[in-house]
Amino acid sequence: MATIYDIAKKANVSAMTVSRVINNSGSIKESTRKKVEEAIKELNYIPNSAARSLVSKKSNLLALLITDVTNPFFTKVARGAEDKAQQMGYQLMLCNTDESVEKESKYIDVLLAAGVDGVLFTPSGEKSKKNLRKLAKHGIPFTLIDRKVQGINCDVVLGDNHEGTRQLLQHLIDLGHEKIAIINAPLDISTAHDRYQAYVNTLKMNGLSVDERLVLKSHYKKENATNNIEYILSLSKKERPTAIFATNNFIAVETIRALREKKLEVPHDMAFVCFDDLDHHATIDPFLTVASQPAYDFGFTGVQFVIERVEGTAPQEFRKIQFQTELVVRKSSGGQL
Amino acid sequence: MATIYDIAKKANVSAMTVSRVINNSGSIKESTRKKVEEAIKELNYIPNSAARSLVSKKSNLLALLITDVTNPFFTKVARGAEDKAQQMGYQLMLCNTDESVEKESKYIDVLLAAGVDGVLFTPSGEKSKKNLRKLAKHGIPFTLIDRKVQGINCDVVLGDNHEGTRQLLQHLIDLGHEKIAIINAPLDISTAHDRYQAYVNTLKMNGLSVDERLVLKSHYKKENATNNIEYILSLSKKERPTAIFATNNFIAVETIRALREKKLEVPHDMAFVCFDDLDHHATIDPFLTVASQPAYDFGFTGVQFVIERVEGTAPQEFRKIQFQTELVVRKSSGGQL
């Protein structure tokens, strides 16, 4: 409510002097600084950031575009991102895209209008390219989180999808499994693609053949998995998998639910592993064998990267950081066959 | 990058006409509207929201101050809030206060500076009053989520803490428990206060006495619960509780962990109930008996309330909505003694 002029008047100085006090710029006599600071306190003055942005072309706003905060992986990404943003003096705007390019596009327009300084982006697939290009066209720096997009050059924070998958599958194979199904998201999502590749590679490395009937499709969101399980049950005993690899936590949860519905006991009737942990759950009941990723660091590092780009302190070349995954063996994968 | 003037020039009209087209205000000849719209498209023009806010005194920004988005309860609050905000054309800024008034205060200053139109607030306790008064002084509408603060008049979205607690305790009592410990957060948090009151009431209603030694203190955040469990184990068999009521999910998780450490099996050695569900967990392994609250609706309704205040469509009187809790009986409370 109070403006810089109100302060100026009260302190008997010019608006410019007040501005300098606020921004610690230029040099100010100690006595006048005191006067100004008192006036500021008395009038509860708070600088208007719209006016500031208008002049400086900076909003100190960052956007976090993820598919769904309620996915425990992204919940932690969000926390990490917010912590770093807060520490660096930025605010974080939360956006849930639900794996939809259309929702993404809408957000991009809003964010552009809102004048965000940078964007953290988990693209919903290759079709997200146009949205990223739009950001680029408007000169907004962005960092890709968790998933990359072909032909887009930018900073990117990833997990090691190959190694994570390899660990999970090798673990199952070492336990004696030879027929392992994969339930995956659409392959235009880089993590789905990479995990599938690694699935194929790991089977081959172990002299196992890839049975296309065991390559099942789903989405990285909460989607009923009953169909897939019914399909599996329809296979002859000889074809039927003895283990399932779910490529993310949501698929895992829904698949487990469907298995229970069909009275299949994990791991007794079906061994089970997946990507990404469900942490609170892990404490209460250490059940799922997972490839765990440091989600918090994804967000934290991602924000650091964008801010460095925003502030021009980033190196010229784009950075790619790949975090290690950790194999956490728990009950769901079962013991030796 | 392009401004309203660039569009004006390109379309051979005045800036004002462009402004009118953008805002659908005034009346415009169809032909000139066409011209302007084409120019907008060609130049990829996006209105500068800093300039707009400066004039209109509206930012279309809302802030969500919660204690920790990684608390599954607040994760869902955040999702509900974001969905409603998005639907109404607002953006949501995420803030984690970690139950600290100091962090709250910092955020409040930043938010005031950022010019948010309204705030959703889960106060960390009675000391949050000063922060709320500050918001009020600056004319920023806010809605309290999950917790109320004495002497603060505003819209508020709550759960039914009395009834939720009553259900949980009555359930334990019906199973035969007479010595029930409560592990609670500081009492200046309204939910902690109310749950404690309901704990006392329910015991009394059932002719049971309240044993102060079974009233244990903790915090609504992840805090090691080993001390409390060691204390419980130090009690004589006669004094020792047969059941524990944890007043939120974080306390629950940590307490279960501590119990496990001490080789105590739930519910065999200790029955257990708590407030708030851990949903993914509930699917994988339906274990905890809880009083579940519709967290998503807390956020959704909260945003609706603030926006109505922001836009002046809210009724004069402040609203208080109290959502029902649902008792979900699972394994942790055990069977009849």
Added chain:
DNA sequence: CTGTTAGCGCGTTCAA
């Protein structure tokens, strides 16, 4: 060390 001028991009007001 401090003040004056001008302008950031837009919308309100008043005229035409």
Added chain:
DNA sequence: TTGAACGCGCTAACAG
């Protein structure tokens, strides 16, 4: 139906 002038609150650039 359209336009010109002004001001929102602030800071950069230039005096002094």
